[in-house]
Amino acid sequence: MTTTYAKKHVNLLNIIENKKINTQYFILKVQAPHDISNLLPGQFVNILVADTRHAFLRRPISIYDIHPQERTIDLLIQVVGEGTHLLSKLKAGEQVDILYPLGKSFSLLESGKIALLVGGGVGIAPLLFLAKKLYRKGVDVHILLGGKGSNNIIETKNFEKYGKVYIATEDGSQGERGLLTQHSILRKSDFDMIYSCGPDAMMRAVANIAAKHTIECEVSLENMMACGIGSCLCCVTPTKSGHQCVCSDGPVFNTKTLEWNK
Amino acid sequence: MNTSKLKLAVKIGNLEFKNPVMTASGTFGYGPEFEDFIDINRLGGIVVKGTTLNAREGNNYPRMAETPSGMLNAVGLQNKGVDVFCNEIYPRIQDYKTNIFVNVSGSTVEEYVKTAERINELEHIPGIELNISCPNVKEGGMAFGTSCPSAVAVTHAVRQVYKKTMVVKLSPNVTNIADIAKAVEAVGADGISLINTLLAMAINAETRRAVLSTTTGGLSGPAIKPIALRMVWQVAQAVKIPIMGMGGIMNSTDAIEFMLAGATAIQIGTANFIDPSVSMKVIDGIEDYMKRHHIQDINSLIGGMLQQ
Numbered sequence A: 001m002t003t004t005y006a007k008k009h010v011n012l013l014n015i016i017e018n019k020k021i022n023t024q025y026f027i028l029k030v031q032a033p034h035d036i037s038n039l040l041p042g043q044f045v046n047i048l049v050a051d052t053r054h055a056f057l058r059r060p061i062s063i064y065d066i067h068p069q070e071r072t073i074d075l076l077i078q079v080v081g082e083g084t085h086l087l088s089k090l091k092a093g094e095q096v097d098i099l100y101p102l103g104k105s106f107s108l109l110e111s112g113k114i115a116l117l118v119g120g121g122v123g124i125a126p127l128l129f130l131a132k133k134l135y136r137k138g139v140d141v142h143i144l145l146g147g148k149g150s151n152n153i154i155e156t157k158n159f160e161k162y163g164k165v166y167i168a169t170e171d172g173s174q175g176e177r178g179l180l181t182q183h184s185i186l187r188k189s190d191f192d193m194i195y196s197c198g199p200d201a202m203m204r205a206v207a208n209i210a211a212k213h214t215i216e217c218e219v220s221l222e223n224m225m226a227c228g229i230g231s232c233l234c235c236v237t238p239t240k241s242g243h244q245c246v247c248s249d250g251p252v253f254n255t256k257t258l259e260w261n262k
Numbered sequence B: 001m002n003t004s005k006l007k008l009a010v011k012i013g014n015l016e017f018k019n020p021v022m023t024a025s026g027t028f029g030y031g032p033e034f035e036d037f038i039d040i041n042r043l044g045g046i047v048v049k050g051t052t053l054n055a056r057e058g059n060n061y062p063r064m065a066e067t068p069s070g071m072l073n074a075v076g077l078q079n080k081g082v083d084v085f086c087n088e089i090y091p092r093i094q095d096y097k098t099n100i101f102v103n104v105s106g107s108t109v110e111e112y113v114k115t116a117e118r119i120n121e122l123e124h125i126p127g128i129e130l131n132i133s134c135p136n137v138k139e140g141g142m143a144f145g146t147s148c149p150s151a152v153a154v155t156h157a158v159r160q161v162y163k164k165t166m167v168v169k170l171s172p173n174v175t176n177i178a179d180i181a182k183a184v185e186a187v188g189a190d191g192i193s194l195i196n197t198l199l200a201m202a203i204n205a206e207t208r209r210a211v212l213s214t215t216t217g218g219l220s221g222p223a224i225k226p227i228a229l230r231m232v233w234q235v236a237q238a239v240k241i242p243i244m245g246m247g248g249i250m251n252s253t254d255a256i257e258f259m260l261a262g263a264t265a266i267q268i269g270t271a272n273f274i275d276p277s278v279s280m281k282v283i284d285g286i287e288d289y290m291k292r293h294h295i296q297d298i299n300s301l302i303g304g305m306l307q308q
């Protein structure tokens, strides 16, 4: 994983747009007061949901895309509970309190290498920015997206800009029918790296497949967090070097370093 | 009134604090985590993460649950042990111009004593906070803080080896907190800090399982503030030594309420997670309050709650 130091900020950011994708997903576009060109794929932000005693802690959300010229950050969010529901109601012109940039990024393959990006559900969020960076470096990018049904397959047009997209749905409404981890592309073994984000069980299955083909594999974990900056030790995952914080040592981990069975 | 003349300094034992605002153990890392957001040297003090003689991995994930106006944690004193603290962490933070307290914990009296002895050697650490109130470890921790004889045993033993400022951190999970406070005062504590987290739990109705891997954990945040305030007030009535008050402090108004109840200093915990720059806002807010109320010396606020 890439370790670059970027100063963290806690700021009220202007909301430029809140775009509804369907009943479950929306994209929040926020504008930062200063340069954001050093933000990296895999890093995340921590959003304060105002005016609720239930969503008391900040909500960690991956950086979906950035536009350095406009200093805007796109956040792809799925409504799952009160916090994300309240965020979905925010409007252009309002402000939102964001702590960023947090965590370490995916490591970026060199030009000429082949990458497979595997995203389940809202786990696709950190992968678009990654696909963009890899594509611009000259990496051959392949992207496998999966979900329960076609409602969960979103933003494919955006991903197609940076690589070849493959789709799996459990109900067969789009792409190959079945679990994402059963998709035929995962039988190919010529990838230099598999990057994955999604439900825990999915990432474990992807990591096993990668290990079988001796392909390097990086996953982005989504543990529950309190601070997001490595100060509370609430978000740990077991690794070969003991408990590590998903927020500051991750969220991206090479699966070789994880002790997933502890 | 001239702001530059506002007196914010307070004293605990022989130790002077430039102002009463501190950060609470386990919620502030060791300090560097917050350097991007605040000027650490402006704080009255910081209390670093609970430190034990040997390294501890802490409890299994999940160790955190969000609850209405608060959170549960069951970190279980994960730390790299006192040697790593002294050799690797201390050199990184020793030049902070604020009072650094090490929060000391253990499973046996001997462990507390050995850890305190090591910390006693560190020139730039003016004090320890003896944690006899951690609800998240199987042995020791809170067990020491819930009965007078065991609280006395640890405090007395550490007092023999630790020569600088020693504050004892009490558990709210007791019937009469004033009794414990009096008992540790009698064996040489320079101050009392309270409250640590309240033993609590959360269940996920959908999965029918406890949210925390340990089933129970410690509740912190604004949900516990009224209880903390009551306990600070009770202890202030019972002892002569100063108090560091904490529990749910989110802003300067909360901080002032703790001082009015009898706290000499206050610690900010969970609020650091919501706003990593909150401690600076609390200092600013206290200054504003003093100006508005024409208070020159903050010491006149301590225990300054008016009678009905």
Ligand SMILES: Cc1cc2nc3c(=O)[nH]c(=O)nc-3n(C[C@H](O)[C@H](O)[C@H](O)COP(=O)(O)OP(=O)(O)OC[C@H]3O[C@@H](n4cnc5c(N)ncnc54)[C@H](O)[C@@H]3O)c2cc1C
Residues within 6 Å of the ligand: A044, A055, A059, A060, A061, A062, A063, A075, A076, A077, A078, A079, A080, A081, A082, A083, A084, A085, A122, A125, A126, A221, A222, A223, A224, A225, A251
């Ligand atoms: C590093 C990181 C990056 C993330 N990136 C994104 C993203 O880009 N887009 C997005 O939509 N979501 C993302 N998540 C998940 C997101 O943080 C949670 O969905 C959100 O906090 C839920 O808040 P809520 O108040 O709506 O739901 P709550 O009412 O708090 O919870 C509803 C349900 O969501 C689950 N949940 C709550 N918090 C989390 C969490 N931290 N991780 C996983 N599940 C959780 C709970 O188990 C619960 O069943 C990310 C999480 C992490 C840790």
Ligand SMILES: Cc1cc2nc3c(=O)[nH]c(=O)nc-3n(C[C@H](O)[C@H](O)[C@H](O)COP(=O)(O)O)c2cc1C
Residues within 6 Å of the ligand: A232, A233, A234, B024, B025, B026, B027, B049, B050, B051, B073, B075, B077, B103, B131, B134, B169, B195, B196, B197, B219, B220, B221, B222, B224, B246, B247, B248, B249, B267, B268, B269, B270, B271
């Ligand atoms: C994640 C977390 C870790 C903590 N770790 C410690 C610790 O190591 N030692 C200790 O004495 N108290 C610890 N505490 C307790 C706090 O220092 C404080 O007493 C308590 O949280 C109440 O204050 P608050 O409501 O402002 O957070 C911890 C609290 C939290 C939330």
Ligand code: FES
Residues within 6 Å of the ligand: A224, A225, A226, A227, A228, A229, A230, A231, A232, A233, A234, A235, A236, A245, A246, A247, A248
């Ligand atoms: S969320 Fe606090 S250490 Fe990771």
